[in-house]
Amino acid sequence: MDSASLEPLQHSFGNLRVNNANVDINGNGRSSSLTWNGSSTGVLPSLDSTDRFLARQDRIIELAILEESSKHLQALILMKDPRITKLIFEGVIDNIFQLMISQYGRYLFQKILELKDEDMLQRIVEKLTLSDRNIIYNASIDRYGSYSVKKLIKVLQKSPLVSEIVKSLASSFWDLMINQTGHYAIMECLDILDSQRNDLLYVEAIDKWLKLATDERGFVALNNFIVRIKGSRRDQLLEQICEQVVFLSQHPDGHFVVQCVLGLQIPAFIQKICYELRGYYVKLSMQKGGSHLVEKCLKSSGLVHVVQEFLQSNQLVQLARNQYGNYVLQTALKEAMKTSGPLHESLVMKLRSCENLRELNHGYGRHILSLIATPILPLNKA
Structure with a gap:
């Protein structure tokens, strides 16, 4: 740092000079032995011109929000001279909000925090909260x-x-x-x-x-909150969500919250959600948001609740031909296949027995027809 680059600080604090890459605080030739690159070779001198600093403290906040002068002030903080630090701190504390929201001033704010001075932290918190x-x-x-x-x-x-x-x-x-x-x-x-x-x-x-x-x-x-909350309060929150799951599942935004809870992979809450949604799976499967939720249920331990409802429904062809429902039905067939149980076979037989099966030859239904016409091979496991 040369004398020219220190000009903004000199205007504010008339007693700052640079001598051989060292900071001369007093302007009397007795420079600090701490260089601007952070190396230290001795003890910082006393300030003979404290009053001159204090007389221009009103300028510190102005300098703190400018890119170059903010860097200079940060360098002074890094010197860790308590007297210099105090002068800078006193110059910004009354305008701490302005410092915090400044593109460049925020870095000086961070440097002050990193000092971890209890008195300074106390005053900052009081200023921000009182x-x-x-x-x-x-x-x-x-x-x-x-x-x-x-x-x-x-x-x-x-x-x-x-x-x-x-x-x-x-x-x-x-x-x-x-x-x-x-x-x-x-x-x-x-x-x-x-x-x-x-x-x-x-x-x-x-x-x-x-x-x-x-x-x-x-x-x-809220979803970001749900994945972070811990302890008994988490269960309290999830319980309340489960109580409103039918309403949320049909809401354009609320269904994302239900999906988030399912994604936590907590068996007790998966069962509660999937149990509460019985009777709504077919309806939800033909909705844009609801279809994603039903697929989440199919990929969880709640699979049986969804497939059982499909087996009891007389709307499977309608579901298969729906722009959203066909994807849900594809997922149901594939996930049921993985269980190696009777659910897959029962679902295939139900679809094949539909009176209007020929209607699947057109549109989205062809995806389902291809799955029930040929055996579905289980996925290879690594």
Whole structure:
């Protein structure tokens, strides 16, 4: 770094100079022995011009959000001189939100967090949470602010202070979960904090899950939540989803949530879902979203419930000719074949006995006709 590249800082702090690649803080020729590349050969000198720093602290936030001067400030932080660090921190703390959402300032924010100074972290958390403006929420929904919030959570993960951040996130749970960027802050908590620290978020999810499940943006975030939630709260949430499975299965967004629960591969909840859906499988199979859900059931331990309903139905030809249903029926035939039981044979015989079987010669039905006309060979297992 040369004198010219240090110009932005010199304008703000008239006492910064560069001598032989070292930072001269005081402008008196007594430079710091810590070079800009991070190597250290001695002890940092005392500041003779602290007042000059303080007199221009109002400029630090302006510099922090500019690319080059932000890098210079980060370099000063890396020197780990507590006096310099304190001066920089005091210059940004009152504008911490502006720093967090800045494309370049966020890197200085991260460097300050990495110092893990308890007093600084305490003041940052207080600044972010003891406000009516809900700064945590506003930062979380910002493109760059989201990274800052996630970094804060990571640094605080073992600190009691993280509870204040979780509390703030929980207070805006719905708005964060339906925001494309905001929900990542909640997922960060679920990924790195334990169940006890996340409990407020769990409670909010249990309270608002149905509203989220039927929202075109919320169901995606809810699915991400479902695969991360742990402990007894998870079972509580899944139980409530199972109670609404018939409604959800026929909802354009809700069926994705049911599929997500099936994807967890928890036998007890698979059985509950597949049992509750009895009587709806044929109807669902002829719906765009429902057909994917029924295929999920067929590929699970709930296979028998679906096939038994097909065997009792008088709509198999209609199902075979349906643009969605034919794929479900193909899956049923192939999955039943894997079980080496009577389900496959019974399903084939049922289809062959249909009075309108000849109608399968046209359209989507031909896929089914080809499967029941010739034996289905079992898949080779590696």
